[in-house]
Amino acid sequence: MTVDVVLVAHGTRNPRGLATVAELAAGLTGRLGPVRTAFVDVLGPNPREVLAEATAPAVVVPAFLASGYHVRTDLPARIAESGRRDVAVTRALGPDPVLAAVMRARLVEAGWRPGDTVVMAAAGSSDPAARRDLVRAANLLAARLGPQGSPVHLGFVATGRPTVAELVDRLRRPRRRVYIASYLLAPGVFADRLADAGADGVAAPLGAHPDLVALLGRRVVEARARRLSSTSRDSQNRR
Known part of the structure; x- marks a missing residue:
């Protein structure tokens, strides 16, 4: 058919x-x-x-x-x-384990190493179901990164708190690097904002x-x- x-x-x-x-x-x-x-x-x-x-x-x-x-x-x-x-x-x-694997690959491309702190950046939503999906996506990424790379901290670019920049500022410590995993599908305004969040590195969006x-x-x-x-x-x- x-x-x-x-x-x-x-x-x-x-x-x-x-x-x-x-x-x-x-x-x-x-x-x-x-x-x-x-x-x-x-x-x-x-x-x-x-x-x-x-x-x-x-x-x-x-x-x-x-x-x-x-x-x-x-x-x-x-x-x-x-x-x-x-x-x-x-x-x-999403959420899906495949997307977590792609995010990990993007983090590695950006210079992330096991032990670095990770902030997962999502656009955000006021919808409770969507927020639950984002929490699950962060948990899937944490499982993919392994015990040295977890937990993953969820931050928002557009809707919701904490913002990505707030989290990065809170988590930065001497000798502790912070990397942003982009839970964004494509380049654009939201992805561009992550460059100014103060992290040591920003992974590319999931892309195609x-x-x-x-x-x-x-x-x-x-x-x-x-x-x-x-x-x-x-x-x-x-x-």
Whole structure:
């Protein structure tokens, strides 16, 4: 059964952020076939517009690191507005052990060593479910770093306290280095702010890492399998 795949991101006018979303879509296309892209904010097309043009059942893949407002409220509303009832939605991109592994790799690239203090920088959210997701993501990173690299301290760039800069200032000690793990999907305004937080090093955002693309691909395959199973049951029930 043919299934249209729609990758949904937040939206940004930052060229580097848009390039990352394009790289994610290209990576998925290489694994799954054509992928459409939609945005829930800032620019279009939005999910409603893309789904209205779809010619087959669709799988929507939210490229969000936590299940906040956009994933739990905004995206379902746009899907409902499309009038489509044949849409499956994968869960949010994070938290996931794969993302923790990518964050660790980015930290190593930035110069982090076991024993260095780590602040995980997230955009933040006022949504309690999203905050719980971020805490879980920090715990997954701590487990990935090992006992010498934990605990991981969670800080926020946009919404919530403590801020990343506050944490870095609090945790800095003589002979103790502090590194920032960027729990951000793409370069942009939030990632740029981390350079001024006073840390000894700042890891790059997750970006279109091959393991992240593979994770998105697995989510689509699982959703397709559920769709096939559901279609098969419906067909049998009508007999």
